[in-house]
Amino acid sequence: MKPWALAIIAGLFSIGSALAVQSVNVQTFNPSSSSRFVLLEDGFLSEWPKNPKYYFGLNYNYMSDPLVAADFEGTGRAYTIVHAIQTMDFMFGYKAASKFAIFFGLPIHSINYPDSAQAPFPSGSTSGLGDLKIMGKIRLTKDDSATGVSLIPEFHLPTGNTQNFVSDGSAYMALRLSIEQPFHFMTLAGNIGMANAANSMYQSDSISQGIDYRNRLILSAGAFIPFNDKTGMSIEYNSQNSLPVGQELSPNEVYAGLRVLAAEGLALTGGASIGQIGSVTGQNFRVILGLRYTYYEIKTEPVFSPLPLPMPTPLPLVSPMTSPTPFMTPVPTPSPTPAPLA
Numbered sequence: 655m656k657p658w659a660l661a662i663i664a665g666l667f668s669i670g671s672a673l674a675v676q677s678v679n680v681q682t683f684n685p686s687s688s689s690r691f692v693l694l695e696d697g698f699l700s701e702w703p704k705n706p707k708y709y710f711g712l713n714y715n716y717m718s719d720p721l722v723a724a725d726f727e728g729t730g731r732a733y734t735i736v737h738a739i740q741t742m743d744f745m746f747g748y749k750a751a752s753k754f755a756i757f758f759g760l761p762i763h764s765i766n767y768p769d770s771a772q773a774p775f776p777s778g779s780t781s782g783l784g785d786l787k788i789m790g791k792i793r794l795t796k797d798d799s800a801t802g803v804s805l806i807p808e809f810h811l812p813t814g815n816t817q818n819f820v821s822d823g824s825a826y827m828a829l830r831l832s833i834e835q836p837f838h839f840m841t842l843a844g845n846i847g848m849a850n851a852a853n854s855m856y857q858s859d860s861i862s863q864g865i866d867y868r869n870r871l872i873l874s875a876g877a878f879i880p881f882n883d884k885t886g887m888s889i890e891y892n893s894q895n896s897l898p899v900g901q902e903l904s905p906n907e908v909y910a911g912l913r914v915l916a917a918e919g920l921a922l923t924g925g926a927s928i929g930q931i932g933s934v935t936g937q938n939f940r941v942i943l944g945l946r947y948t949y950y951e952i953k954t955e956p957v958f959s960p961l962p963l964p965m966p967t968p969l970p971l972v973s974p975m976t977s978p979t980p981f982m983t984p985v986p987t988p989s990p991t992p993a994p995l996a
Contacts, residue, residue, distance in 0.1 A: 677816035677823030678856045678865045679785065680720040680736060682894060682905045685713045685743045687757050687789070689921040689946045693892040693909050694845045694874035697802025697834025698793040703950060704752045711745030711759075713944035721819055723772070733768075735775050736819055740764040741784070752797060759787035763820045776817075784820050785810040802834040806847070822867065824853035830872060845874035849894070869897040876909075884915040888925070905929065907940065919948040 687709060688696040721736040740763070747757035761784030771777035789808040795801060808828040814821030830847030854867040876890030893906035911925015923944045 675816050675823050676853050676855050676857070677812075677821050678819055678854055678867050679814065679822045680819045681717065681739050681741055681761070681763060681784065682720075683713075683715050683717065683741065683743075683940065683942070684787075685711065685715075685745065685759065685944065687711065687745065687747055687755075687791070687946075689948065690841065690878040690886070690913060691843060691876050691888055691890060692911060692923055692925065692942055692944065693890040693907070693927075694843060694876050695791070695804070695806055695830065695832045696843050697795075697832050698753075698755070698791045698804040699802035699834060699836070700752070700793070700797040700799070704797070705950060706751075707749040707755075707948055707950040709745065709747030709749070709755070709757065710947045710949070711743070711747075711944065713743040713745075713942060714741070715743075715940055715942040716740050717940045718938040733772050735767075735772070736765060737768050738766045739820070740766075753793040755791045757787075757789045757791070759789070761785070761787075761814075761820075763814070763818070765818045765820065780815075780818055782815045782818065782820070784814040785822060785826065786813045800836065802832075804832045806830040806832055806845075808849075810851075819856075822851035822854040824851050826851040826854070828872065839879070841878045841880075843876050843878075845872060847872045865903050866896055867894075867903075871895040871897055871899075878913070886913050887911070888913060888923075909940075909942070911942065919950075921946045 683693075686692055686695050688694075690696060717739045719734055719737065720739050722734050723732040742762045744760045744762075745757060747755055749755040762781070763784050764779065764781040766779045767775065767777045769777055787808070787810050789806060792805045792807075794803045794805060806829070808826075808830070810822065810826035812821050812824055812826075816823045826849060828847055828849035830845050832843065832845050834841065834843040849870040849872055851868055855865060857864040872892075872894055874890065874892040876888055878886055878888045880886035888909070888911055890909045891906070892909070893904065895904045895906075907927040907929040909925055909927035911923055914922045916922050923942070923946075925942055927940045927942070929938065929940070
């Protein structure tokens with residue numbers, strides 16, 4: 655990466671950290687750039703053609719009860735803080751080389767609070783931007799490798815509203831390793847990585863246990879099962895385990911959904927997930943609808959034909975009627991007749 659690009663990124667992060675306040679992003683859905691998976695990233699397998707590609711994505715997801723107050727000594731949940739969040743995620747990506755691509759994501763949230771909210775939490779509904787996402791994918795395996803292994807650095811800038819529980823309140827930095835292995839009847843993929851957001855925490859006297867998302871261990875696994883050339887099903891598990899290990903608030907979910915290739919380069923996805931796995935916290939359920947469109951231009955190399963060899967100029971045909979005037983050959987003068995002898 656160019657030095658000026660690193661300087662810009664460092665400057666943005668320093669500004670974000672300077673202006674940050676304590677806040678948590680309870681909209682934990684981080685849409686994948688893959689056309690086969692929804693929660694996890696694929697291994698960025700080599701694909702045809704190898705020339706640059708453009709990626710466009712749009713996801714809608716509805717999440718129920720993303721934030722609740724838990725009573726760990728009683729029945730479980732005490733009351734709901736955020737009733738539901740609906741999010742539209744816009745994505746743009748560019749594959750600049752055979753092994754490198756960069757993606758940008760922008761979420762727009764609509765947050766619904768309970769009508770009878772507990773103090774000091776708000777009621778009613780509101781909307782606004784979320785944290786801007788910048789992600790890279792670097793494939794580590796060769797073009798002809800059957801296994802895809804990629805390194806995925808990811809950054810989020812704190813552009814969301816910290817009052818509505820849709821921003822980490824500081825620069826989010828993550829690094830994941832993705833492995834993808836296709837088989838004849840399915841494709842398996844897995845992610846492992848770490849994430850850090852310096853101010854992603856929430857403490858309140860109204861909640862017996864605070865929320866601490868500053869350091870997270872990311873673990874994901876999934877399978878894509880094709881039914882035919884156009885239709886398939888994905889089953890995925892994703893968890894973000896708060897560190898140190900042992901905290902109750904560690905979001906996780908299991909997703910199942912369909913993928914349909916509606917046209918050349920256009921993939922449609924739809925499915926649902928459930929949370930609260932092994933804990934009373936986390937969303938009740940999530941519904942996800944999405945599309946991915948990949949555009950590429952097939953470049954044809956110009957064909958250079960060798961220049962024809964010069965042809966010799968043919969000699970003009972000569973016919974007897976058109977033959978040029980012949981050269982005149984001098985006629986020898988006859989010798990004089992000798993005189994008769996007397």
